[in-house]
Amino acid sequence: MSREITISVFKFDPRDKASKPEFVDYKMQEDPGMSLFIALNKIRETLDDDLSFDFVCRAGICGSCAMIVNGKPTLACKTLTSQFKDGHIKLMPMPSFELIKDLSVNTGKWMDGMSKRVESWIHSSKEMDYTKLEDKVEPDVAQEVFELDRCIECGICVAGCGTKAVNENFVGAVGLNRVARFQIDPNDERTDADFYELVGDDDGIFGCMSLMGCEDNCPKDLPLQNRIAYMRNKLIQVGKQK
Amino acid sequence: MANDVKNSDLIELITKTTPQRKKSRWPAKLDDLQSLTGLILVIFLMFHLIFDSLIIFGNDAMYKITKLMELDFIIEGGSGVPVTIMGVTVLVIIAIHAALGIRKMPTSYRKYKAINTLSKTMNHLDSRLWILQVITGFVLFFTVTVHTYMMLSNPTDIGPYASADRFFSENMWIFYIVLLVAVVLHAFIGLYRVSIKRGWFGLSNTTNSKTRTFDKKVSVAKRNNLKKIRNYLIAFYLIIGLVSIAVYTYKGYEHRDNVGERYNPSSAHLKNI
Ligand code: HEM
Ligand code: SF4
Ligand code: FES
Numbered sequence: 051m052s053r054e055i056t057i058s059v060f061k062f063d064p065r066d067k068a069s070k071p072e073f074v075d076y077k078m079q080e081d082p083g084m085s086l087f088i089a090l091n092k093i094r095e096t097l098d099d100d101l102s103f104d105f106v107c108r109a110g111i112c113g114s115c116a117m118i119v120n121g122k123p124t125l126a127c128k129t130l131t132s133q134f135k136d137g138h139i140k141l142m143p144m145p146s147f148e149l150i151k152d153l154s155v156n157t158g159k160w161m162d163g164m165s166k167r168v169e170s171w172i173h174s175s176k177e178m179d180y181t182k183l184e185d186k187v188e189p190d191v192a193q194e195v196f197e198l199d200r201c202i203e204c205g206i207c208v209a210g211c212g213t214k215a216v217n218e219n220f221v222g223a224v225g226l227n228r229v230a231r232f233q234i235d236p237n238d239e240r241t242d243a244d245f246y247e248l249v250g251d252d253d254g255i256f257g258c259m260s261l262m263g264c265e266d267n268c269p270k271d272l273p274l275q276n277r278i279a280y281m282r283n284k285l286i287q288v289g290k291q292k
Numbered sequence: 293m294a295n296d297v298k299n300s301d302l303i304e305l306i307t308k309t310t311p312q313r314k315k316s317r318w319p320a321k322l323d324d325l326q327s328l329t330g331l332i333l334v335i336f337l338m339f340h341l342i343f344d345s346l347i348i349f350g351n352d353a354m355y356k357i358t359k360l361m362e363l364d365f366i367i368e369g370g371s372g373v374p375v376t377i378m379g380v381t382v383l384v385i386i387a388i389h390a391a392l393g394i395r396k397m398p399t400s401y402r403k404y405k406a407i408n409t410l411s412k413t414m415n416h417l418d419s420r421l422w423i424l425q426v427i428t429g430f431v432l433f434f435t436v437t438v439h440t441y442m443m444l445s446n447p448t449d450i451g452p453y454a455s456a457d458r459f460f461s462e463n464m465w466i467f468y469i470v471l472l473v474a475v476v477l478h479a480f481i482g483l484y485r486v487s488i489k490r491g492w493f494g495l496s497n498t499t500n501s502k503t504r505t506f507d508k509k510v511s512v513a514k515r516n517n518l519k520k521i522r523n524y525l526i527a528f529y530l531i532i533g534l535v536s537i538a539v540y541t542y543k544g545y546e547h548r549d550n551v552g553e554r555y556n557p558s559s560a561h562l563k564n565i
Contacts, residue, residue: 121413145410193505212419215406216398250315252395256323259396260489261419262515263410265508273506275515276498279491282323289320 086126103153113204118142123209144209157205198231210263223264230277329389351452372447428478460544484522
């Protein structure tokens with residue numbers, strides 16, 4: 051026996067002057083193993099062809115389906131409707147990002163800005179010779195870099211961040227994680243003082259108020275608390291130098 | 293010269309950098325100082341509340357520690373100077389800490405609304421506790437200052453009778469309940485958060501020994517431990533604090549007809565120390 055579920059969805063088109071933000075309830079029969087991806091598509095096919103939302107990979111790797119599900123920022127494609135015992139599911143777009151329409155937000159634009167801001171690329175003075183093998187990296191260090199590279203830029207850590215809610219310019223856990231990733235990468239020649247120039251202020255590492263909305267929600271289980279504390283201690287040391 | 297403002301300051305006003313086009317080192321120093329002052333205040337508070345609670349074990353225990361604080365083993369009869377020095381030092385540290393703390397307070401309707409709604413809708417305890425810390429910090433602005441001023445203005449008025457009179461006959465018990473609840477919550481939530489912030493109590497190492505890489509499970513387990521310690525500390529200090537307030541107030545009630553009288557220790561050996 052399948053049950054009836056109610057999905058309450060935030061609807062708003064900021065570009066349409068007549069549009070008013072509201073929550074619209076959609077009722078449907080729940081299918082076995084139904085994910086929010088399936089449920090939202092069912093709504094669009096049968097109940098409301100005007101509903102906007104984003105999915106690409108449906109497997110938790112592209113990061114495009116992040117939204118607020120019953121209060122918590124999470125990946126919709128990895129969320130089953132059966133997780134909600136009372137059959138009520140409330141969906142909202144992530145705050146902190148530019149709203150495109152309904153559940154769709156522009157994380158891409160924000161992430162692009164973040165990448166440029168923390169100069170998210172290897173800084174090396176060496177001429178790259180693609181015919182030769184790369185320099186060797188300690189396996190443990192390589193493992194650590196890979197671990198931090200698992201970030202899918204879903205934006206959940208930014209949406210769940212209390213600091214970001216208060217400070218619009220905060221670089222976010224995703225940005226600080228990125229800095230930590232290059233800081234431990236031996237191929238990157240930047241020093242801690244160089245990283246200080248990127249995030250050594252109250253919009254960067256010192257803005258973080260340690261509320262842990264990032265680590266507690268990150269769908270990729272990245273070690274955000276640990277890496278932010280690590281960078282903070284490093285950059286506090288830089289602050290003691292001239 | 294119209295004024296003596298340094299050129300480097302004028303340059304920073306325009307470029308927001310130093311003359312070397314570098315970021316100022318101040319944000320790092322201030323961040324460090326915030327954690328440091330918070331930590332010192334928590335440690336001070338832990339001793340302070342334990343000493344206060346000695347009243348539970350009787351007037352002599354409290355009397356003994358007060359006289360010890362007044363350095364009566366060096367100065368005949370004790371002196372108010374050590375309490376004054378301690379009070380001024382703590383007040384200065386609190387002033388620095390509070391000045392740094394207000395940088396973080398949500399300062400507009402929009403900001404307060406955003407953090408409040410977000411932490412409620414996520415039902416995320418750590419975020420909500422931060423709001424509680426801001427609110428208790430605000431309460432401390434008034435209560436801690438008044439409390440410290442009272443102690444500074446009459447440094448020798450600390451003792452079993454003098455303190456008890458304050459609680460009952462001067463009606464200060466209400467004030468002390470507010471101060472206690474605010475400071476205990478603020479201090480231990482703060483200690484928890486500063487540990488996360490700086491990676492103290494093992495949080496700087498969350499490497500899984502098998503996979504030899506970061507493991508969020510390790511970090512979550514360590515953080516859960518810290519949460520437990522935080523809750524135990526809050527419970528412990530609230531209990532001894534509230535019991536102490538009750539005892540002082542009751543003693544003040546008993547002593548209500550002799551307000552102003554000072555305590556004389558009963559046991560002989562105390563007089564000899
Ligand atoms: C006038 C009184 C006070 C005010 C206005 C105040 C305000 C604040 C604020 C707003 C924060 C949050 C800072 C942040 O999120 O980074 C904070 C943190 C903290 N406070 Fe206070 N506070 C006061 C007194 C105290 C006292 C008396 C104690 C200890 C007994 C204390 C211990 C702490 C600790 C340990 C932290 C965490 C430090 C950190 O995160 O770096 N505070 N305070
Ligand atoms: S750190 Fe985690 S929550 Fe933040 S963008 Fe990357 S994967 Fe998403
Ligand atoms: S659709 Fe790619 S992560 Fe959900």
